[in-house]
Amino acid sequence: MNASPIPAAKPIIGDEERAAVDRVLRSGMLAQGPEVAAFETEFAAELVGGRTCVAVNSGTSGLHLGLLAAGVGPGDEVIVPSFTFAATANSVALTGATPVFADIEADHFCLDPAAVEAAVTERTVGIMPVHLYGHPANMTALGEIAARHGLRIFEDAAQAHGATWDGAQVGTFGDFAMFSLYPTKNMTSGEGGMVSTGQDDLARRLRLLRNQGMERQYENELVGLNNRMTDLHAAIGRVQLTKVAGWTAQRQANAAVLDAGLEGVVVPPVAEQATHVYHQYTIRVADDRDGFVTALRSEYGVGCGVYYPIPNHRLPSFQRELDLPATEKAAAEVISLPVHPSLSADDLDRIILAVNSIAKAGA
């Protein structure tokens, strides 16, 4: 191969981000302050239809504090997918509640509403759908199930900034929703998370929980943590927020090129009601997925990822005996190809050539 390897993901950090960090450093006020407050307001307007936003130090903290703020704890069950990053179930388990793993829909890799309904028990208090890879979960069907059983919805929108379901942005469906701002996500603050909610009492408890239970200094109202975002991180996030819509459009354009060019593999279907923001562009390869990944990387210099090779219910941290066939099949078949906004037309051609050549050789 002539050219240098194509990375699977590439955070874009420019002069504006550097200038924003420098501005905060010069101000001498580094911890949570005016930058965080501005970031929350701007994120609310841009991505969640004006719902209240509360910034925290990671996406995982956002899920954890959101659940605590919603009163989830020991004795409660929350239905989660097993086919996701472990932070989803971890956040439930850390409250003392039990994550109950349900299977996914084969097409879109998100919670299967029928499997969710079958998993409801007397202890179930909520459903935590993950908008995996940037494709929204079926919020119509999940909303109906939640209404029927009196359950709450907690959205894991870590990978789905700007995705929509039936015309509404993700992050506007749940009691709360969490967006991750980790460097490889669709936008970043370095590390960080944003929680959106339409409920004032929940927003207030989130703010208390991230700051040792204090609204007024040393008048701690409840037991909390230090999960605050710093102004340095918020300053980066504010710049990225002005760019994320353009990056998403570029991801979608890249995905369209891949859709049109790839042969011999299953390209990612998009539900009629959905806008996919392609955090990942994930194909399925039925035979010898791991060999396919090795060939992509070593023979063609195409970086790629397997998200996620071990379903959460089988991780050493959970070890549940469950039969989740769509989850197992996905874990054995998925490969995420580069789709990030820095790809050139040549990069896309190379990715297509590589995938099609390997698929043809294996067929």
Ligand SMILES: *Cc1c(COP(=O)(O)O)cnc(C)c1O
């Ligand atoms: C990244 C991610 C998280 C956790 O976010 P962090 O900011 O890394 O803590 C949670 N759920 C999913 C699906 C993720 O991809």
